[in-house]
Amino acid sequence: MVDKIKVENLSCYYDKKCALESLNISIVQNEILSIIGPANSGKTTFLRTLNRMNDFDKTYSRKGKVYLVGDNIFDMNMENLRKRVGMLFAMPIPLPMSIYENVVYAPKRLGLISKKSELETIVEQALKDASLWDEVKDRLDSSAMKISGGQQQRLCIARILAINPEVILFDEPCSGLDPISTAKVEESMIELKRKYTIVLVTNNVKQASRVSDRTAFFLMGKLVEIDKTDRLFVSPKEKQTEDYITGRFG
Amino acid sequence: MIKLSPKLSQRLSYTILFLATLLAIIPVSAIIFTIIKNGASAITWEFLTAMPKNGMHGGGILPAILGTLSIVTCTIVITLPIGVCAAIYLNEYAKDNLLTRIIKLAIINLAGVPSVVYGLFGLGIFVMFLKLDVSIIAGALTLSIMELPVIITTSRSALNSVPYSFREASLSLGVSRWQTIRYIVLPNALPGILTGAILSISRISGETAPVLFTAAAFSVPHLPHSIFDQVMVLPYHLYIISTQIPNMPKNIIFGTALVLLMMVLTMSFIAIVARIYFRKRRKW
Amino acid sequence: MRKIIDTTIETIIFICGILSIIFVVLIFGFLFKEGFAFFKSFGIIEFITGRFWYPTSNTPSFGIFPFIIGSILVTVGACIIAVPIGVMTALYISEVAPKGIRDVLKSAVELMTAIPSVVVGFVGMVTLVPFIRTLFNIPTGLTAFSGSIMLAFMAMPTIVTISEDAMRSVPWQYKEGALALGATKWQTIRRIVLKAAMPGVIAAIMLGVGRVIGETMTVMMITGNSARIPLSIFEPVRTMTAVVAAEMGETVRGGMHYKSLFAIALVLFLITFIINFIADLFLGKNKNK
Numbered sequence: 001m002v003d004k005i006k007v008e009n010l011s012c013y014y015d016k017k018c019a020l021e022s023l024n025i026s027i028v029q030n031e032i033l034s035i036i037g038p039a040n041s042g043k044t045t046f047l048r049t050l051n052r053m054n055d056f057d058k059t060y061s062r063k064g065k066v067y068l069v070g071d072n073i074f075d076m077n078m079e080n081l082r083k084r085v086g087m088l089f090a091m092p093i094p095l096p097m098s099i100y101e102n103v104v105y106a107p108k109r110l111g112l113i114s115k116k117s118e119l120e121t122i123v124e125q126a127l128k129d130a131s132l133w134d135e136v137k138d139r140l141d142s143s144a145m146k147i148s149g150g151q152q153q154r155l156c157i158a159r160i161l162a163i164n165p166e167v168i169l170f171d172e173p174c175s176g177l178d179p180i181s182t183a184k185v186e187e188s189m190i191e192l193k194r195k196y197t198i199v200l201v202t203n204n205v206k207q208a209s210r211v212s213d214r215t216a217f218f219l220m221g222k223l224v225e226i227d228k229t230d231r232l233f234v235s236p237k238e239k240q241t242e243d244y245i246t247g248r249f250g
Numbered sequence: 251m252i253k254l255s256p257k258l259s260q261r262l263s264y265t266i267l268f269l270a271t272l273l274a275i276i277p278v279s280a281i282i283f284t285i286i287k288n289g290a291s292a293i294t295w296e297f298l299t300a301m302p303k304n305g306m307h308g309g310g311i312l313p314a315i316l317g318t319l320s321i322v323t324c325t326i327v328i329t330l331p332i333g334v335c336a337a338i339y340l341n342e343y344a345k346d347n348l349l350t351r352i353i354k355l356a357i358i359n360l361a362g363v364p365s366v367v368y369g370l371f372g373l374g375i376f377v378m379f380l381k382l383d384v385s386i387i388a389g390a391l392t393l394s395i396m397e398l399p400v401i402i403t404t405s406r407s408a409l410n411s412v413p414y415s416f417r418e419a420s421l422s423l424g425v426s427r428w429q430t431i432r433y434i435v436l437p438n439a440l441p442g443i444l445t446g447a448i449l450s451i452s453r454i455s456g457e458t459a460p461v462l463f464t465a466a467a468f469s470v471p472h473l474p475h476s477i478f479d480q481v482m483v484l485p486y487h488l489y490i491i492s493t494q495i496p497n498m499p500k501n502i503i504f505g506t507a508l509v510l511l512m513m514v515l516t517m518s519f520i521a522i523v524a525r526i527y528f529r530k531r532r533k534w
Numbered sequence: 535m536r537k538i539i540d541t542t543i544e545t546i547i548f549i550c551g552i553l554s555i556i557f558v559v560l561i562f563g564f565l566f567k568e569g570f571a572f573f574k575s576f577g578i579i580e581f582i583t584g585r586f587w588y589p590t591s592n593t594p595s596f597g598i599f600p601f602i603i604g605s606i607l608v609t610v611g612a613c614i615i616a617v618p619i620g621v622m623t624a625l626y627i628s629e630v631a632p633k634g635i636r637d638v639l640k641s642a643v644e645l646m647t648a649i650p651s652v653v654v655g656f657v658g659m660v661t662l663v664p665f666i667r668t669l670f671n672i673p674t675g676l677t678a679f680s681g682s683i684m685l686a687f688m689a690m691p692t693i694v695t696i697s698e699d700a701m702r703s704v705p706w707q708y709k710e711g712a713l714a715l716g717a718t719k720w721q722t723i724r725r726i727v728l729k730a731a732m733p734g735v736i737a738a739i740m741l742g743v744g745r746v747i748g749e750t751m752t753v754m755m756i757t758g759n760s761a762r763i764p765l766s767i768f769e770p771v772r773t774m775t776a777v778v779a780a781e782m783g784e785t786v787r788g789g790m791h792y793k794s795l796f797a798i799a800l801v802l803f804l805i806t807f808i809i810n811f812i813a814d815l816f817l818g819k820n821k822n823k
Binding site: 256266273281286338345369371514526 | 535541543545546548549550551553554555557558560561562564565568618619620622623625626630631639640641643645646647648649650651652653654655656657659660661672680687689690694718719720721724741743745747748749750751755775776778779782783787795799802803805806809810811813814819
Binding site for chain 2: 010051053056058074079080081082083084086087091092095096104109110155159160163
């Protein structure tokens with residue numbers, strides 16, 4: 001087992017308020033790691049720290065180190081980091097252009113490819129990997145704003161796959177979706193872990209138990225427990241974890 | 251006082267509101283109508299393309315039309331790029347600190363400072379201090395400074411109307427800040443920026459006070475050769491012939507007013523229609 | 535290559551940003567410098583309260599009190615006409631007018647903003663001024679009253695568009711809540727909409743006032759340009775803006791008269807800046823709701 005991401009003593013703050021306290025955690029290559037916990041547990045802060053989306057928030061500050069295969073991400077160029085660590089947001093955010101353009105947007109802007117034929121292969125592959133190809137292959141030129149929410153979310157996944165990252169961060173990706181769309185997104189997640197390392201933040205405890213290899217429980221900015229998913233759900237070591245997964249709070 | 255039933259009082263109030271609306275619209279329509287009615291007869295090919303004759307009592311107003319066009323062109327060439335870039339800077343790059351907030355506030359409020367104050371400012375800075383004399387360029391710079399806050403404000407609101415989540419989505423894919431602005435923010439803000447710019451052009455064309463001491467001449471016997479020439483401009487020309495020259499033929503004054511009014515209204519109309527069109531077509 | 539282009543463009547944007555900041559500072563700095571240069575040799579109190587404006591006499595006197603009164607008179611008159619009509623029009627457009635007419639009305643009002651002040655002045659001169667003279671049987675129709683009427687039309691579009699925006703942004707839940715309690719639509723408009731939109735309406739009025747005070751060409755053409763303190767609105771007046779515009783051409787550059795006009799400009803600048811600032815505060819209040 002190879003550590004893809006290694007977090008050392010990470011603390012995050014908004015203004016003076018501590019959102020995440022001396023976190024130590026490792027994320028293994030090709031696993032799905034779920035992070036569960038109630039509101040304000042620091043899970044989204046953690047996720048947004050991993051590809052530095054929080055850097056634009058001027059109230060945000062942090063201490064500690066995060067290594068992505070040996071390189072400290074805080075020393076890296078932000079654009080290079082995000083190319084390697086993609087992120088899917090809670091709400092689907094298609095860019096206001098066609099489905100095709102959405103997928104080729106990042107590869108084009110990052111200068112990853114030059115030939116048009118290459119673009120078409122990338123689009124097809126990315127949409128297939130996101131299990132969206134069959135639904136949209138006949139209307140790649142129609143606006144991405146017009147497809148359903150679930151399709152939009154899978155389009156956003158395809159958009160990330162098109163730049164071929166190493167890690168994909170999912171920030172409550174199904175919170176706005178119906179059960180059928182959710183099932184489809186989960187399905188593609190399981191497919192994806194063969195190629196990618198996935199971190200999933202979710203409010204849905206069942207979702208964590210369905211898709212992830214390991215699960216971490218956050219509470220009040222602290223990591224309470226991390227373990228193999230089946231073990232954590234069957235016999236949690238901590239009382240707080242048990243209370244949370246059995247629905248006694250949160 | 252008689253107590254009206256709610257229903258009756260509603261009908262009465264609506265009628266009053268409707269009458270007020272008529273009162274707001276009719277006088278202005280009357281202004282436009284008067285000018286068209288009295289000025290239309292003056293509009294001939296000669297009027298638009300000839301030099302004035304007999305001490306403005308005859309001939310055309312070509313130099314004033316060209317003067318206005320050249321000043322407006324210069325102004326927009328100066329102010330639009332600077333204004334849009336400044337808006338991008340303030341909206342997308344500037345750190346949100348006290349200084350930035352003061353600057354933003356100052357810019358919004360500068361948009362309401364009287365144009366005659368800008369005229370005086372232009373006279374002091376461009377005409378005298380920079381020794382540009384009374385010229386197209388001095389007038390254009392004055393109008394640029396005057397219009398800059400307006401361009402910045404409208405451009406900023408156009409940039410602001412592009413949802414923040416689009417920027418976040420693009421940045422999260424490793425696309426740089428500028429590329430995000432260039433390929434996501436600007437294309438979606440462009441209709442708003444452009445309609446703002448057209449409204450600005452319309453406003454600049456009708457301004458008199460700022461060019462009064464910086465560019466406008468009572469009469470210039472030839473067409474402008476360079477941006478360092480004095481020029482005749484339509485609004486100032488209208489002011490002169492309607493107040494300073496005795497026995498001006500009425501139809502020449504009305505004709506001049508009509509040309510100016512049409513220039514300004516056409517542009518505003520285009521801007522307003524374009525805005526409605528783009529709003530309806532907006533994808534998000 | 536791509537990186538180089540990116541950084542170049544970003545640098546240009548930074549420069550423009552800083553340029554706009556420099557312009558702001560320049561305008562403030564320049565007006566204050568010229569204005570204060572004048573106040574050094576002529577007292578500020580005397581300037582504002584002085585009743586006599588003899589800028590070119592051997593013992594010059596620079597009292598702008600008559601012009602302040604002129605500006606106030608014209609502005610108050612314009613507001614008395616424009617505010618009720620403007621606010622009622624805004625209410626009609628935002629709450630009563632059928633949907634199809636609404637956009638047309640709004641665009642028409644916006645189009646009104648575009649009419650150049652010199653055109654408004656000219657039309658006022660040839661139509662309103664003679665009418666006022668015969669109607670009230672006074673020696674001249676070039677009065678503060680004529681100015682107020684024409685300026686009311688110029689303030690109206692500002693008042694209508696901005697108040698209409700404020701009324702439109704009142705959350706529909708408020709309205710629905712009132713309607714559900716059995717209020718008629720008009721009661722809802724009067725009690726809920728008008729009250730919730732009040733900060734925006736006040737801001738609209740202030741911006742309208744700002745526009746009227748700063749208006750130059752129209753007042754110069756139809757208020758008669760008399761430097762005396764008027765006794766009623768049916769007398770000619772001269773506003774601060776008109777003084778600057780009318781006398782700038784005749785002054786000796788760098789002389790006291792010239793500087794005094796800068797001092798007037800400074801006063802105008804401060805008045806409008808403060809008005810806009812307050813309006814901005816009210817607009818912010820409306821948004822935070």
